[in-house]
Amino acid sequence: MFDPDIEKLTKEKLQSLQLERLKKMVRYAYDNVPMYKKRMKEAGVDPDKVRNLEDYSKIPFTKKDDLRDHYPYGIRAVPLERINRLHASSGTTGKPTVVSYTKNDLDTWSRLMARTYAAAGVTKEDIVQNAYGYGLFTGGLGFHYGAEVLGCTVIPTATGNTKRQLMMAKDMGSTVLAATPSYAMYLAEACAGEGYDIRKDFKFRIGMFGAEPWSEEARQRIQNAFGLRANDVYGMSELYGPGVAVECVHQNGLHIWGDEFLVEMINPDTGEVLPEGSTGEMVFTMLTREAMPLLRYRTRDLTRVIWEECECGRCHPRIMRIKGRSDDMLIIGGVNVFPSQVETVLMKMEGVGDQYQIIVDRDILDRLHVKVEVEEKFYNSGKYDPAKFKKKLVDEMVAVMTVRADIELMAPGTLPRTEGKAKRVIDLRKQ
Ligand SMILES: [Zn+2]
Structure with missing residues (x-):
């Protein structure tokens, strides 16, 4: 000490x-x-x-x-x-x-x-x-x-x-x-x-x-x-x-x-x-x-x-x-959601890369819109089936957080990287 x-x-x-x-x-x-x-x-x-x-x-x-x-x-x-x-x-x-x-x-x-x-x-x-x-x-x-x-x-x-x-x-x-x-x-x-x-x-x-x-x-x-x-x-x-x-x-x-x-x-x-x-x-x-x-x-x-x-x-x-x-909390279909909860669900799933973005484009959200990068190894493994993988993620979001999600799968290396604090929530209303 x-x-x-x-x-x-x-x-x-x-x-x-x-x-x-x-x-x-x-x-x-x-x-x-x-x-x-x-x-x-x-x-x-x-x-x-x-x-x-x-x-x-x-x-x-x-x-x-x-x-x-x-x-x-x-x-x-x-x-x-x-x-x-x-x-x-x-x-x-x-x-x-x-x-x-x-x-x-x-x-x-x-x-x-x-x-x-x-x-x-x-x-x-x-x-x-x-x-x-x-x-x-x-x-x-x-x-x-x-x-x-x-x-x-x-x-x-x-x-x-x-x-x-x-x-x-x-x-x-x-x-x-x-x-x-x-x-x-x-x-x-x-x-x-x-x-x-x-x-x-x-x-x-x-x-x-x-x-x-x-x-x-x-x-x-x-x-x-x-x-x-x-x-x-x-x-x-x-x-x-x-x-x-x-x-x-x-x-x-x-x-x-x-x-x-x-x-x-x-x-x-x-x-x-x-x-x-x-x-x-x-x-x-x-x-x-x-x-x-x-x-x-x-x-x-x-x-x-x-x-x-x-x-x-x-x-x-x-x-x-x-x-x-509390300022970062999103309300999706009446459910309180923190970006960190979304991260918890995603990072637990095999095949999900380290990068994701939550897109907020309107005041009242009925669905969670997330762009998720696929892990490179999984992407190239021959086992990657986008439709199946997307469904798995959507089901998991419902099961864990009771929110409906639009998952947009991204190829490895396509989401922007930051060399400081990550920008996980993209608020299109502020742009
Ligand atoms: Zn201690």
Whole structure:
């Protein structure tokens, strides 16, 4: 463990640390961020009288729009000269969402990332090839500095330039691949084209994969291709970036670093706080952030939290794999469908390649339209019968998700590949 004193805290001790930090943070946000002062006053919350989580739940939520409304510098509690760095995430429309960090925030984040690597089994002997995008996106620098703090050798290849990426991985003997899961799949596929024997030529033993939702089945595919252990990493730029939560070597849910992040689960429709163990939307409060305090920030991410000791000895709460972002949910013939569920069905089927696209072309969907690439080996095996294969997929969609699907089979290599985050849902209404 990188921070054993904190990582080994019992649930009770962690909860009392959270409460102590929470009280300070509420006061800090009230004193330094006009928006929070105004909202607490309106909600009748006296920052000095927040004694427990119930008092706390009277503070209104913070939403992504609040960050946009504070463009360009975001929700800020310190003068500009104390801001050390800015990151931004691209909005679908208009201005980006900007997030800011003081020197202390950057140190905290890097230490959280170091912890994150260590929890996944990475050590200072590892050679980390960081194939996340460097820039305004938090993935690149987040994974970079965390690995440096842990003491690893870091190769900042960034995303893309796949030919060189693979050459470096082989020649340097990289042991950890940090990338989006879709880029990891892309790399696996590119190996054959570049003449590599993926299991012999590379030494990757651990994958640090995040920044997009992915299914258990995609994990199996990546693990089988590279012969590595693929660990899920959760985060978002509003909450520093990557390193909010990570799967330890037991791959049994993602540990949220409870000393820095307080998580609540709410009903996304009503905002009601749900009891422990319920599935709902995650709402985060950052417990020590200086530059950009966030109280009760709505993530839109749907999952379930459990809080019990893990085999690894950590007692921090764990989230189960993210089901999807509530914004990404599709309603097909009255059934709620997440793209990750479609992926789960597809990736389980033999003969399905790694690439697929969900096409959304109208507001009310009565059928799921999916373009599915056929796996090359199966395609050329002589056993591939398109009509039969299509029927098998359609039947499986009905059986597992109770939705009717239009499946469009695509020849291997015909769907567009991305060297970053995959675009799995193509919304023709937005083009
Ligand atoms: Zn664990």
